Amino acid sequence: MPEPVITRFAPSPTGYLHVGGARTALFNWLLARHSGGKFYIRVEDTDRERNRPELLLPILNGMSALGLTADVFEGAGETCFDGLVSGDPWERRAVLQSKRLPAHQVAARHLLDSGMAYRCVCSAEELAERRTAAQKAGRQPGYDRRCRELAVGEDAAPFVVRFRSPLGGTTAWIDEIKGALAFENDQIEDFVILRSDGTPTYNLAAVADDAWMKISHVVRGDDHVSNTPKQILLYRGLGYEVPRFAHVPMILGGDRSRLSKRHGATSVTAYLDEEGFLPDALRNYLVRLGWSLGDQEVISLEEMIAGFSLEGCGTAAAVFDRDKLTWLSGHYVRHRDPEVLAREWARFLGLPERGDARVAVAADARLVRIVRALQERAKTLAEMTQLGQLFLTADDRVALPAPDSKDAKKWLTPDGVAALGELLAALDGIEPFETAEIHAALTRLAESREGKLARVAQPARIAVSGGTVSPPIDETLAILGREVVRSRLGRAIAHFQAA
RNA sequence: GGCCCCGUAGUCCAACGGUUAGGACGCUGGCCUUUCAAGCCGGAAGCCCGGGUUCAACUCCCGGCGGGGUCACCA
Numbered sequence: 001m002p003e004p005v006i007t008r009f010a011p012s013p014t015g016y017l018h019v020g021g022a023r024t025a026l027f028n029w030l031l032a033r034h035s036g037g038k039f040y041i042r043v044e045d046t047d048r049e050r051n052r053p054e055l056l057l058p059i060l061n062g063m064s065a066l067g068l069t070a071d072v073f074e075g076a077g078e079t080c081f082d083g084l085v086s087g088d089p090w091e092r093r094a095v096l097q098s099k100r101l102p103a104h105q106v107a108a109r110h111l112l113d114s115g116m117a118y119r120c121v122c123s124a125e126e127l128a129e130r131r132t133a134a135q136k137a138g139r140q141p142g143y144d145r146r147c148r149e150l151a152v153g154e155d156a157a158p159f160v161v162r163f164r165s166p167l168g169g170t171t172a173w174i175d176e177i178k179g180a181l182a183f184e185n186d187q188i189e190d191f192v193i194l195r196s197d198g199t200p201t202y203n204l205a206a207v208a209d210d211a212w213m214k215i216s217h218v219v220r221g222d223d224h225v226s227n228t229p230k231q232i233l234l235y236r237g238l239g240y241e242v243p244r245f246a247h248v249p250m251i252l253g254g255d256r257s258r259l260s261k262r263h264g265a266t267s268v269t270a271y272l273d274e275e276g277f278l279p280d281a282l283r284n285y286l287v288r289l290g291w292s293l294g295d296q297e298v299i300s301l302e303e304m305i306a307g308f309s310l311e312g313c314g315t316a317a318a319v320f321d322r323d324k325l326t327w328l329s330g331h332y333v334r335h336r337d338p339e340v341l342a343r344e345w346a347r348f349l350g351l352p353e354r355g356d357a358r359v360a361v362a363a364d365a366r367l368v369r370i371v372r373a374l375q376e377r378a379k380t381l382a383e384m385t386q387l388g389q390l391f392l393t394a395d396d397r398v399a400l401p402a403p404d405s406k407d408a409k410k411w412l413t414p415d416g417v418a419a420l421g422e423l424l425a426a427l428d429g430i431e432p433f434e435t436a437e438i439h440a441a442l443t444r445l446a447e448s449r450e451g452k453l454a455r456v457a458q459p460a461r462i463a464v465s466g467g468t469v470s471p472p473i474d475e476t477l478a479i480l481g482r483e484v485v486r487s488r489l490g491r492a493i494a495h496f497q498a499a
Numbered sequence: 500g501g502c503c504c505c506g507u508a509g510u511c512c513a514a515c516g517g518u519u520a521g522g523a524c525g526c527u528g529g530c531c532u533u534u535c536a537a538g539c540c541g542g543a544a545g546c547c548c549g550g551g552u553u554c555a556a557c558u559c560c561c562g563g564c565g566g567g568g569u570c571a572c573c574a
Contacts (some may be wrong), residue, residue: 012574044574124572132570140501140572142571160572178504187570189500195572202574225503226569249505249567256566285511288523290513296524303504314512317567321510322526377536442533457533469535 005037006021006216009063010097010206013055016267017062018253019320020221020259023286027248029068030221030287040213041070041094043081046205051098060090062268066283067301070094073213084472095213097205104200106237107208108161108193112437117193119152119159138485140320142189163234171229176246176310182231191230207231211240222317238452246310248368249290249317259320271325273329276348276381278336281329289318298331314448330379342371348381349392369479375473390465391479395487398466400495407468412496416459419445420496423460424489433482439474463492 009025011017017025032039043052063070070093073080079099080092111117122130122143131141150161151355163295164190172182193204201206210218225247235242253263260266271277284299291314291432293299293307333341346367369386376451378384390398401408412420422445430437442456449455457473464485477485 010574047573120572127571135500142501182504184501189570192572197572199572199573206574215517221568222504224574227574252567254510259569289511295513297523307509316505318512319526323510327524330537379536420514439533446533453523453533455533461534464522467534471535473533483521 001146001416003216004112005032005035005218006040006214007037008040008042008210008213008215009068010042010044010220012047012060013052015055015058016269017059018259018266019268019271019286020061020266020284021059022066022068022268022282023251023289023329024219024221024248025063025068026066026283026286027246027291027308027310027313028217030304031217031219032071033305034308036436037216038071038073038186039068040073040215042209042213043096043098044093044202044206045096046104046202047197051361053114058267058269060094064089065119065268065272067277067279080278089446095209097209097498100212101199103210103212104205105194105198107204111163111193111234111237112161114237115164117161117163118150118190119153119154119156120147120162120190120192121150121156121159122146126259132264143191145190158196160192163230163237163411164189165230165233165346171232173228173242173245175225175231176244177249178225178247178312178315181225181228183226185229188229193234203227203234205228207234207238207240209233210243211238213460214292217244217246217250217310222247222250248311248313249315251289252317252319254319256317256319263320264322269308273348276383276385277325277329277330278344278381281325281332284332285325285328289320290314298328322354326379332378333378333402334376336375338368338371338375341375344367344383345371345384349385366479373475373479377471387469387471390470390476395484396491398488400466400492401462403486403496407462408496409447411455411458411462411468415449415495416455417496419449419456419459419490420493421461424486424493425454427482427486427489430482433473433478435474435478438477439456442474460489464488 004397007028009021009028011021011025014359019152027037031037041060043056045056072092073095076092076095079095079097081094081096082091108117112119120143127143130144134144135141146297147162148164166185167319169185171184171185171188172180175181191203194199194200228245228247230243251259253259255263265271265275268282271282280301283301287299287304287308288297291308292301293312296303299307336344370388378387385392403409403412425443426441426445430441442453442460445456446453458468460473460477461468461470463468463472464476464480480488
């Protein structure tokens with residue numbers, strides 16, 4: 001009778017979903033889905049500063065974008081996040097830790113009553129003073145346990161509640177990823193579990209809630225290992241079963257320090273909405289960072305779920321490699337159904353501050369055709385937008401290169417301009433104005449030029465797009481349509497002839 | 500500094516006592532080609548160091564070195 005697997009992602013509302021957090025969430029989600037268990041979200045907002053919806057929503061939205069749906073925690077009652085508006089997809093999908101205050105106080109009370117915790121009246125200033133003094137004297141900076149045996153009563157003005165850590169022995173556990181881990185108990189200070197305002201600190205709240213939600217596997221970042229012995233002590237003190245722990249290694253920046261803003265983009269939203277990476281690609285990249293399925297690089301969601309295991313997770317921190325993410329994204333762009341891609345691109349283009357690109361190219365057949373032409377050369381939606389600019393821009397807005405620029409000098413020679421003229425003249429004879437017919441016409445014009453298609457195609461490309469790069473020229477012209485091509489050809493001829 | 504973790508090419512992973520150390524990104528040579536991509540073929544590049552254990556170590560043990568994390572009334 002295997003125990004049910006119940007995991008959770010417990011973000012602190014920071015206003016954005018960090019890719020490291022996203023990976024942690026993904027691992028939790030995969031573990032639960034792999035074993036048919038549950039995956040919950042619990043928001044660690046006991047710090048009042050962070051208890052604001054606008055700091056939480058970006059995280060929830062980032063998870064939605066990656067497809068990391070949470071299960072409803074049935075016992076949540078009034079503690080769940082209701083969303084900002086009714087019908088919010090996250091309604092009842094996230095437990096708010098701040099609403100568990102009474103339960104946390106009961107837990108602290110229990111510890112106090114059983115002598116496993118005590119009140120401390122040392123002020124923050126005194127603590128800071130003694131800490132620096134201790135450091136100066138070369139002693140450990142932790143709390144000096146001054147109030148440990150004072151038996152401070154509850155009527156004693158402002159006080160915090162501290163956990164009475166064991167003075168000897170060790171606290172150990174078998175980490176599902178890192179293996180056997182152990183800490184000497186005298187390394188564990190008498191940490192605060194209840195602040196002077198009566199609210200719980202992280203360790204108490206996390207333990208009380210994980211036990212309440214019956215979390216079986218606590219999968220979280222590496223940076224939490226030193227909290228683990230404290231939490232194990234709390235679980236035991238509270239009489240709860242200790243869950244399994246799995247600490248996943250950090251994600252590093254290029255300089256091998258913890259990935260942060262100074263390394264560039266770190267939020268899921270930035271990668272998805274601003275840089276236009278496909279969500280599947282980001283998810284695939286993230287799961288591959290620290291977990292592997294043999295030598296397989298491209299892994300579908302189904303394969304991830306079927307093959308995921310904590311044992312398969314690596315133990316070393318990994319550097320975030322944007323180039324590889326880009327390659328993966330390109331793979332997903334190329335293999336995506338054009339109609340689906342077109343919708344995603346339209347939404348990407350619809351974002352604010354995207355200027356010219358917003359020119360109405362309704363999600364119609366033409367857009368899909370453009371996507372087909374672009375998808376094998378664009379690696380992200382942003383790149384697609386850039387490469388597709390010639391299709392999105394109004395005729396007179398295509399920026400032609402200066403007549404004395406390198407490209408113009410190479411291709412818009414007198415003969416190049418002449419080719420443009422011949423093409424312009426041939427336009428009305430191309431019927432229908434479609435790829436194959438256009439191709440035939442271009443080939444004909446190339447005949448008098450040693451059969452070199454490039455001598456016709458490149459000038460045309462520049463005339464029509466302003467640059468030397470575009471999808472195949474025949475298809476490009478067909479998509480643009482006879483009249484647009486006529487207008488751009490005429491404009492280009494005038495522009496380059498003047499030189 | 501104390502404690503904890505980590506160490507296969509520039510980067511991400513595979514190998515889990517016996518392989519010419521495998522794959523991928525990136526880099527690079529070529530093919531293809533109307534541009535750019537994509538695709539295909541080829542190349543350079545790696546087991547941190549030193550001791551053990553063993554018939555045999557990238558794999559196990561110890562030490563060193565290097566990197567990271569953590570030491571709050573933040574989570």
